Amino acid sequence: MGQLEEKIIAVTGAGGGMGKVVVEHLLEEGAVVIGLDINTDSLSSIDHHNLRVKQINLLEESSIKEVFEEIDDEFNRLDGLVNAAGIAQAAKPITEVEPSEWHKIMDINATAVFLTNREAVRHMKKTENGSIINIGSVSVTRPRPGLQSYVASKGAVEAFSKALALETAPFNIRVNVLHPGPADTQMLSQFSSQKEGEVELNKDIFSESVPLGRLIKPNDISATVSHLLTDGAQIITGAVIHVDGGRSV
Numbered sequence: 150m151g152q153l154e155e156k157i158i159a160v161t162g163a164g165g166g167m168g169k170v171v172v173e174h175l176l177e178e179g180a181v182v183i184g185l186d187i188n189t190d191s192l193s194s195i196d197h198h199n200l201r202v203k204q205i206n207l208l209e210e211s212s213i214k215e216v217f218e219e220i221d222d223e224f225n226r227l228d229g230l231v232n233a234a235g236i237a238q239a240a241k242p243i244t245e246v247e248p249s250e251w252h253k254i255m256d257i258n259a260t261a262v263f264l265t266n267r268e269a270v271r272h273m274k275k276t277e278n279g280s281i282i283n284i285g286s287v288s289v290t291r292p293r294p295g296l297q298s299y300v301a302s303k304g305a306v307e308a309f310s311k312a313l314a315l316e317t318a319p320f321n322i323r324v325n326v327l328h329p330g331p332a333d334t335q336m337l338s339q340f341s342s343q344k345e346g347e348v349e350l351n352k353d354i355f356s357e358s359v360p361l362g363r364l365i366k367p368n369d370i371s372a373t374v375s376h377l378l379t380d381g382a383q384i385i386t387g388a389v390i391h392v393d394g395g396r397s398v
């Protein structure tokens with residue numbers, strides 16, 4: 150029997166490099182998983198009776214509210230939320246960053262975390278039970294030059310999650326932050342400067358920055374996410390957990 154049997158868990162960014170592996174892991178542990186993404190194509194290869202796939206646009210409050218209402222209508226409860234959606238920033242000096250770029254990064258990486266957490270908490274308060282994992286980034290503690298807007302958005306996720314953890318603790322709703330180190334997904338290349346001749350993946354540079362000597366794999370992330378959703382983690386809240394091979398030290 151899996152450790153998440155019969156738990157209802159929503160995952161944003163479910164079609165992404167980390168999100169899809171998280172979805173697969175949670176299904177293996179027996180959860181009913183609602184996979185949410187603006188692009189759900191990659192989820193079509195998962196054939197599992199406990200998977201529901203819903204399209205969501207995290208830039209639109211109405212889309213977020215609609216999806217969480219559908220979840221409520223179908224299940225009448227929500228045990229877990231994993232926020233794995235996000236967008237990267239191509240490294241560039243602040244003098245070249247347009248406000249529109251800043252706003253888009255903040256809207257998807259930070260405001261959508263507020264909105265999805267708000268909807269999840271509405272449901273979780275009814276059962277006085279819930280576990281939320283918001284994915285941040287090691288860049289909050291170890292910023293790289295040129296990623297100022299992305300780092301700010303992830304810093305907001307950390308501060309918000311800690312504040313919400315205190316606020317929702319009386320309702321037995323746990324909120325934790327998971328900061329991945331540089332991870333082997335398509336997003337990694339998007340952090341490189343997009344200038345001609347500089348669009349190199351730099352995988353070696355990223356791997357060398359990790360004391361354990363390799364990039365973080367989606368499996369590393371899903372293992373910790375899964376644990377935080379289980380009853381084995383019932384006393385863990387407000388924690389900032391680095392899954393980064395020592396990069397943050």
Ligand SMILES: NC(=O)c1ccc[n+]([C@@H]2O[C@H](COP(=O)([O-])OP(=O)(O)OC[C@H]3O[C@@H](n4cnc5c(N)ncnc54)[C@H](O)[C@@H]3O)[C@@H](O)[C@H]2O)c1
Nearest residue numbers: 162164165166167187206207208234235286331332334336
């Ligand atoms: N890959 C890394 O090196 C790395 C490092 C640290 C933190 N992170 C963070 O980990 C999380 C997962 O990253 P990943 O590597 O899986 O990236 P990814 O690009 O593979 O996946 C991100 C997913 O978010 C979805 N998304 C983007 N905008 C959306 C919107 N408006 N509405 C709904 N969905 C939307 C995308 O469709 C995509 O499936 C992100 O929050 C990212 O910032 C990644």
